[in-house]
Amino acid sequence: MFPSTLPVPRLPDAKQIPVLRWGIVGPGWIADHFAHALRNHTDQQLVAVSSRSRDKAQRFADKWSIAHACGGIDELLARDDVDAIYIATPHNHHFPDGLRVIEAGKNVLIEKPLALNAGQAKQLKQAAAARNVLCMEAMWCDFAPKYDVIRQLLDDGALGDVHTLIADHGEFFTPDHRIFNQELAGGPMLDLGSYLVGFSVFVGGAPTSIVAKGQDAAGGVNGQTSMLFTHAQGMHSVLHTTLFSNTPGTAVIAGRGASIVMDGQFYAPGHFRLTSSDGSRTLHWEEPNNRYDQLCHEINHFAWCIGQNRIDSPRHSLDTAILTLSAMDEVRKQIGIVFNEELL
Numbered sequence: 165m166f167p168s169t170l171p172v173p174r175l176p177d178a179k180q181i182p183v184l185r186w187g188i189v190g191p192g193w194i195a196d197h198f199a200h201a202l203r204n205h206t207d208q209q210l211v212a213v214s215s216r217s218r219d220k221a222q223r224f225a226d227k228w229s230i231a232h233a234c235g236g237i238d239e240l241l242a243r244d245d246v247d248a249i250y251i252a253t254p255h256n257h258h259f260p261d262g263l264r265v266i267e268a269g270k271n272v273l274i275e276k277p278l279a280l281n282a283g284q285a286k287q288l289k290q291a292a293a294a295r296n297v298l299c300m301e302a303m304w305c306d307f308a309p310k311y312d313v314i315r316q317l318l319d320d321g322a323l324g325d326v327h328t329l330i331a332d333h334g335e336f337f338t339p340d341h342r343i344f345n346q347e348l349a350g351g352p353m354l355d356l357g358s359y360l361v362g363f364s365v366f367v368g369g370a371p372t373s374i375v376a377k378g379q380d381a382a383g384g385v386n387g388q389t390s391m392l393f394t395h396a397q398g399m400h401s402v403l404h405t406t407l408f409s410n411t412p413g414t415a416v417i418a419g420r421g422a423s424i425v426m427d428g429q430f431y432a433p434g435h436f437r438l439t440s441s442d443g444s445r446t447l448h449w450e451e452p453n454n455r456y457d458q459l460c461h462e463i464n465h466f467a468w469c470i471g472q473n474r475i476d477s478p479r480h481s482l483d484t485a486i487l488t489l490s491a492m493d494e495v496r497k498q499i500g501i502v503f504n505e506e507l508l
């Protein structure tokens with residue numbers, strides 16, 4: 165049934181969001197945006213930062229008025245004035261860094277992907293349960309208002325039977341970027357592809373079959389991958405990611421009754437339209453393209469989970485992250501990509 169209006173996004177009640185004292189591990193590109201969002205768009209406190217280089221930690225601390233600059237993760241974990249740690253290191257450091265945080269008894273928000281593969285992600289889940297701490301993947305789009313509107317439209321059956329998801333995510337990277345570095349689990353799959361595969365799981369659930377083709381890039385990493393997933397309810401996901409070039413980053417969720425067209429980058433803040441299949445009715449989702457300001461939603465949701473004594477997010481559970489990584493494991497198996505850590 166086509167709705168008369170779009171659903172209202174469900175965000176946590178501000179009164180139910182406790183103020184946490186945060187520490188950051190890996191003060192790089194995304195950590196800078198995280199600090200900006202936390203400082204300007206939440207009531208959370210940012211109290212410590214750690215880097216392999218104390219000087220670098222100090223520079224980041226000076227920029228964001230953070231009280232404590234630590235020369236390594238152990239120094240940060242030894243602090244008893246830190247409630248939550250945000251891991252913003254490269255992909256292959258998420259698992260070892262996340263495990264150290266959990267074993268130190270602290271709550272952890274880990275940048276996407278949660279880990280290199282589903283096996284590592286399951287270990288994180290088990291460790292977090294054993295220590296009774298919150299572990300959450302920072303899949304920022306899943307906490308954003310736009311995704312919650314789409315979540316409600318899907319749950320309400322506003323699109324009818326959904327048969328097709330088409331999405332792409334390609335970005336041009338210069339050869340010096342870590343995405344070309346085999347030592348840092350490079351290739352587009354974990355960086356860009358995690359949004360695509362995550363979105364496919366978000367819309368259609370776990371894939372029941374996967375066909376993938378890859379093309380290598382220089383440096384021994386995958387350069388681009390095309391994927392076809394089928395899902396239990398008959399949906400097909402047609403997905404493509406590349407590190408060679410910019411692509412529009414659009415997505416279409418096509419149902420018998422209506423379709424959603426996300427004509428900006430689907431995973432980022434921006435507009436979408438819901439149009440009935442006969443073309444007679446359209447509803448528009450409009451929002452400012454305030455990009456990384458919207459990291460505030462994952463931060464607030466994490467703090468809300470702590471306030472509710474949860475060790476897993478009801479909005480983006482560890483099982484969801486594990487399903488996504490399982491699908492990416494199968495894609496990598498088919499295109500012949502094995503990460504260094506998996507060779508051990």
Ligand SMILES: NC(=O)c1ccc[n+]([C@@H]2O[C@H](COP(=O)([O-])OP(=O)(O)OC[C@H]3O[C@@H](n4cnc5c(N)ncnc54)[C@H](OP(=O)(O)O)[C@@H]3O)[C@@H](O)[C@H]2O)c1
Pocket residue numbers: 189190191192193194195214215216217220221252253254255257275276277302304342348354355
């Ligand atoms: N949510 C989003 O929109 C978004 C956007 C971009 C990236 N990400 C994710 O965030 C993570 C970090 O991405 P980024 O682009 O911010 O990375 P980055 O700036 O290249 O690196 C982040 C930090 O990781 C540490 N690091 C770099 N190389 C390392 C190495 N060889 N060994 C150990 N630590 C190393 C460095 O910290 P120190 O040298 O200070 O220790 C660095 O500041 C990635 O997993 C990515 O998928 C998410």
